Amino acid sequence: MQKIGHEYIFSTELTKSTDINEFIIEFYCENESEESPVKVTRNFDELLDFFEELDLN
Structure with missing residues (x-):
């Protein structure tokens, strides 16, 4: 996944x-x-995982 920071x-x-x-x-x-999107989430768990990844960067 491409690093996108907090501006999306x-x-x-x-x-x-x-x-x-x-x-x-x-x-x-x-x-x-x-x-094309840098990330696509299809359910709540994927969305939470993505937010956690953003928080770690």
Whole structure:
């Protein structure tokens, strides 16, 4: 994973998933011109892990 610091932009998406615990959040670098996200989380556990990684950097 690319180090993104604490400046990022995120977007959310709705899906047709029947799993109530699934959601998608895409994180983008605020100052990067890349269109692809630096991180995609699909559930609450992945989101928490990502926030913990940010906190350690």
